[in-house]
Amino acid sequence: MTLIDVIVSDITPETPTVKSITLVKADGSPLGPYLPGAHIDVEGPTAITRQYSLCSTPDAPDSFVFAVKKEANSRGGSAALHELSVGDTLRISTPRNLIAIAEEAQHHVLVAAGIGITPMLSMARYMDVHGISFELHYFARTESEAAFLPLLKDRCPDKLHQHLGVTREAQEHVLKDELAELPPHTHIYTCGPAGFMDKVFAVAREHVSPDAIHLENFHASEQPDASANAAFEVELDGETYRIPADKSIVEVLQDNGCDVDTSCQEGICGTCIMQVLEGSPEHRDNVLTRAEKESGEVMAVCVSRTRGQRLVLDYY
Numbered sequence: 044m045t046l047i048d049v050i051v052s053d054i055t056p057e058t059p060t061v062k063s064i065t066l067v068k069a070d071g072s073p074l075g076p077y078l079p080g081a082h083i084d085v086e087g088p089t090a091i092t093r094q095y096s097l098c099s100t101p102d103a104p105d106s107f108v109f110a111v112k113k114e115a116n117s118r119g120g121s122a123a124l125h126e127l128s129v130g131d132t133l134r135i136s137t138p139r140n141l142i143a144i145a146e147e148a149q150h151h152v153l154v155a156a157g158i159g160i161t162p163m164l165s166m167a168r169y170m171d172v173h174g175i176s177f178e179l180h181y182f183a184r185t186e187s188e189a190a191f192l193p194l195l196k197d198r199c200p201d202k203l204h205q206h207l208g209v210t211r212e213a214q215e216h217v218l219k220d221e222l223a224e225l226p227p228h229t230h231i232y233t234c235g236p237a238g239f240m241d242k243v244f245a246v247a248r249e250h251v252s253p254d255a256i257h258l259e260n261f262h263a264s265e266q267p268d269a270s271a272n273a274a275f276e277v278e279l280d281g282e283t284y285r286i287p288a289d290k291s292i293v294e295v296l297q298d299n300g301c302d303v304d305t306s307c308q309e310g311i312c313g314t315c316i317m318q319v320l321e322g323s324p325e326h327r328d329n330v331l332t333r334a335e336k337e338s339g340e341v342m343a344v345c346v347s348r349t350r351g352q353r354l355v356l357d358y359y
């Protein structure tokens with residue numbers, strides 16, 4: 044994956060644990076625009092690469108803004124980004140969308156919890172400016188921990204539904220109330236902790252089809268123990284490679300000189316997705332949509348394997 048150098052031009056504390064970081068190109072040329080909901084890979088000072096949603100105005104080309112929550116058990120990623128100063132250099136990828144505004148929808152319901160507000164923010168900014176029908180439900184423990192809440196209150200108070208201090212046990216009840224009466228052709232989008240998104244999906248599923256539910260998931264799934272894996276074969280460009288139980292497809296392809304881009308290696312960023320021409324993938328990622336997984340036409344080769352003996356793949 045190609046990364047470009049960018050300069051930190053501004054750092055703003057949004058909450059006691061969240062900072063937003065503004066990036067520009069050193070030569071002043073535009074970075075954007077980007078599609079609402081997009082994320083970038085950010086290689087921080089410790090060379091750890093993580094995915095962060097963009098939360099600036101998608102139409103504004105001059106800079107990108109992303110927000111970082113300092114995790115209590117950070118292994119260097121978020122903690123190092125919190126130590127940045129204006130003028131420091133980072134390396135970022137071009138924006139990619141794992142979640143995007145569905146053009147066919149007539150109304151959009153955004154449901155965010157905690158730092159999951161970031162992709163929802165760029166989508167809300169875009170829909171607000173472009174007169175697209177939406178509502179935003181924002182769950183946070185307290186007002187002071189709700190990043191960008193003052194901005195949302197100022198810019199789209201009539202679209203914003205604050206749910207502060209709702210316990211985990213009560214979240215489902217609130218969601219059921221809020222999603223009970225949706226206009227026709229509504230799509231629902233969510234980002235937050237995995238357990239929260241599971242609740243949103245379950246409640247949303249009572250009202251809309253799975254294709255109308257969009258998850259932004261930056262959490263890796265727990266992978267089965269490698270001892271439970273079986274070996275199989277992968278064909279790519281007419282060459283056949285044996286994938287042993289203890290190696291991923293991407294490891295074997297890269298060991299053999301195949302040019303497969305990767306970033307997270309955890310099934311959450313979407314960089315390594317390849318086409319499946321033959322065979323049946325066993326999906327272990329958190330990046331493909333349910334519909335994409337059911338189609339069997341694409342797979343994330345950093346974590347996923349096959350239910351059969353052989354896959355025929357092609358570059359995406």
Ligand code: FES
Nearest residue numbers: 306308313315345
């Ligand atoms: S490298 Fe990120 S999903 Fe495979």
